Amino acid sequence: MSLVRSHVLVCGGTGCTASGSLSIEDKFKECLEKFDLVNEVDIVKTGCFGLCEAGPIVVVYPEGAFYSSVKADDIERITEEHLLKGRIVKDLLFKEAIEENVIKSVDEVKFYKRQKRIALKNCGVINPEVIDEYIAYDGYRALGKVLTEMSQQDVIDEIKRSGLRGRGGGGFPSGLKWQFTKNATGDVKYVACNADEGDPGAFMDRSVLEGDPHAVIEAMAIAAYAIGASEGFVYIRAEYPIAVNRLEIAIEQAKEYGLLGDNIFGTDFSFDLQIRLGAGAFVCGEETALIESIEGRRGMPRPRPPFPANKGIWQKPTLLNNVETYANIPQIILKGSEWFSSIGTEKSTGTKVFALGGKINNTGLVEIPMGTTLRDVIFEIGGGIPKGKAFKAVQTGGPSGGCLTEAQLDEEISYDNLVSLGSMMGSGGMIVMDEDNCMVDVARFFLDFTVDESCGKCTPCREGTKRMLEILDKICQGKAEMEDLNRLDSLANMIKDSALCGLGQTAPNPVLSTIEHLDMKYVEHITDKKCTAGVCQDLLQIKITDDCIGCTACKNVCPVDCISGERKSLHEIDQNECIKCGACIDKCPVNAIIKE
């Protein structure tokens, strides 16, 4: 490898790619030619940096200059000013990377400062398509150590001691799962990776695979060694083309280097890995449905027991972990379980990656130590709510999770704490809502998702969630009575209690948690027929106040001709005809039309 003066890291994650990072990379190459810097500067296409809000992102080392929202037109300036003349282009830096004219490196930015990156360690650091870069960052050292220095049980004990729990949502102790699979009787065993990330808004698994695919491959090989498997599957949704592509490249390269295949590191251990593409059904993230899908059948959950550890893929003992869980493994092996368990809380060790979304300034991926409070994540790392609006609730755990309110903001993030608050860790979606969000509507939104994504196998989930949605519709339309709220609550509890799989059992959570923490919002919809957040259309009225000057602008714009009134006199809206489109509000020159 040749030595260069500067490294230019261009984010190649899905978010930045969508906003044009590929053309930025091309433009840089073009400019380096132009300024004759080809031998002095390296362009590295990396995985996701996490701060997707500010994409496309470019970071220039050694300074760590953090350019955000970069456009192709900016490249020539960055090349000439920064790379050629050594002057950072301040006006293109991320807004927080410059304070009182002092430039902060990417690590010093608030968004990153509070993070602790283990699973995302190499994301935004190395080129995921070059195995040498991974190896240069200690890649495959853990596998080497495991194969040459550790017994199968040593590995499992180390994972157990680390306290690592499943990052896919359930939080089952990983070491225990490995132990069960090792102990299961069977001549053939499999390891599998759940990369069927389905929570709306969550994309940490995609980012790991896009930014650091070898970490997952290495971890799966370690797991295979520990449980006695020689074949593995990565089940990944086809909607992740970049991740699939990088994983394919990584597997090829690992095979070339002898890190996959027969007699790895000259030992008796052999391991091969295959990719299985999923069609994007949410339920295929459920482990038994995922296994059915790998086997080529319709993705529908199987009853458990038998658990996959005993009867998984093709009825063989199968270890199934999710991407983020695997991404922690090499670090635990290299740095030790003690190091890992010193991070986080007693029962939730290590870190967790969250996908911040909704009404928050810094949307993107953050990896934080367990035990961080919700407030820190939302207001410190996430930068708070845009436009100074008031915080209303945060939804964790995706469609299976629940909503937490102001009162719970100082709670620590850990598996058990979130569950006790009526939500869950889930795969790490975190959606922030402000005063403009109607919580009944939010609950309805998530339920609508689970109704769509139910596989249709068991009665409570297939039929019950649909009936819940119908009741919520009634509430949002102002047609419900208090009895409906009781029915909603008891049906939700029944579904939670009797559905077949995790999807069904958790589908009512958004409703149950909002009823628990925000029941007055439901009552307000039902008894007052009001939606104070102004979201539920049927409960709104558009009215013309006395400020009306009778200009007739509203009357002319109304698409259903429901506004009456003579020129220069007060106008009136026929509430029976009004479709609440709001066109009149926008048109009124004196703000005399209001929603209430």
Place this chain on the structure above:
Amino acid sequence: MENMVNVTIDGQELSVPNSYTVLEAAREVGIDIPTLCYLKDINEVGACRVCVVEVEGARNLIASCVQPVNEGMVVKTHSRRVRQSRRTNLELVLANHNRECLTCSKNGSCELQTLSDELGVSDRNFEGAKREGHFDDLSPSVVRDSSKCILCGRCVNVCKQTQGIGILDFVNRGFETVVAPAFEMSLTEVPCISCGQCINVCPVGALTEKDNTDLIWDALENDDLHVIVQTAPAVRSALGEEFGYPIGTGVTGKMVAALKKLGFDKVFDTNFAADLTIMEEGHELLGRVKNGGTLPMITSCSPGWINYIENFYPEFLDNLSSCKSPQQMFGAIAKSYYAEKFEIDPKKIFVASVMPCVAKKGEIKREAMEANGLRDVDAVITTRELAKMIKEARIDFNKLEDQSYDKVLGEYTGAGVIFGATGGVMEAALRTVVDVVTGDDLEELEYTAVRGVEGVKEASLEIGDLTVNAAIAHGTANAASLLEKVKSGEKDYHFIEIMACPGGCVNGGGQPFVNAETRNSIDIRVERAQVLYSEDSGLPLRKSHKNPEIQALYSEYLGEPNGHKAHELLHTHYNQQEKYNRNK
């Protein structure tokens, strides 16, 4: 010996093998946990959540049908939590069900109806959207009405696992889920073999047979027609169930009496034609062995099986016996020999069949199933449809005096009777083939190796200086595994009997419904077969070639078995089918 575990169910302590489910354990102590989707050995999926129970220490309710027992498990089967959950789940099912119960053909034998009554549901709680139904009655055999389907998955599994076909599966997701053929094509456009096993397992009226009773009523009303009826051997083994007799009660005499009361001009027996089939098929086998014909020869009496081989194993079509099925042979003889003998215009003969089978409804429509330009058989009803007619005619079945079949096409031997059970055709054939080859009249005539419900059975028999290797398969999944072994050369046989339905015709798709609860304790295949074997052992004649009416038929009319006339009337041919075809 199995490991035993101790469990407590509703306060009762018991010790059961650790292979038991909670459901099975509860039944040991007389606790009948309700089930809906569950069907022993066929559908054990835990989908409907009606059989949920409370297990101490478990966070959620547990589906008892799939939950294995554990040491020390404490189970509550009817706590308030359990009962409410069960009832709500049932109400949810009902809210999305086409509740035209009074006009549903399953009225009275519907498992959903029974359960709703027993669990005290009121369905007013969940009025709302209903799934769009799809109605398909294009098949001559099976009618599918998805507006009644409750998505239990029994038909899916019986078709996929038991029959190895998989015509039906879940389509769409969530609330939109339906059970349907691929692309919601009609059953006529997919390789459905019309075995009707899906009908037998459907707990509701979503899958039923095509009702042909009107054709029969119309014929009976028509004074110009000479209406005769044949009854397949398996019908007598199950018809009584429709009138309250225990499973495994033979009702031959009452059935004949009922048919006469219904107004048929003559009541004949397909057993007669079964004996005729043995004459033809037995000689065909001997001919193939002697002349180096295609072996193994495979039986052709089961129309479901014929549909299966034409769709899935066309490479074996030359192995099929060219014999028509007994039903078709009967029709052909009725409209030729019988018509001539009694000087009846064959055009005015209406041949009705009572069959345990829905595929027979399609068989009569096959291209080659005619002689002298006349269809062999004019209409087929199932055992269930016959029961319906008897009830509609207000005939008090239980009080009927036994009557006998009419002469000429009504005489039969024990060999003909056992056609209705798996292995029966093989046994009947062996009884005749052995005698024909050896020239003896062997008294040893029971071949127990070919009896029973084992999926694939084999027998090897020394006949003179010839060793005959035979195999029997029932249920098309078993048939496929047998044929694969023949194909690979792993197995070599002279003669194979295959029936599409598991257990043979006694468990055909047209037989009376037996609910899931009864199936837990009784193997209906065994019980019904026993009726046939005991009738066989009580008959004076038990070999087809000893049937005097058959002997007369050959001497007066047909000449030699496999002769020219026999070929014209009693044999047919088969064609490869295109599996998926919108224009079928």
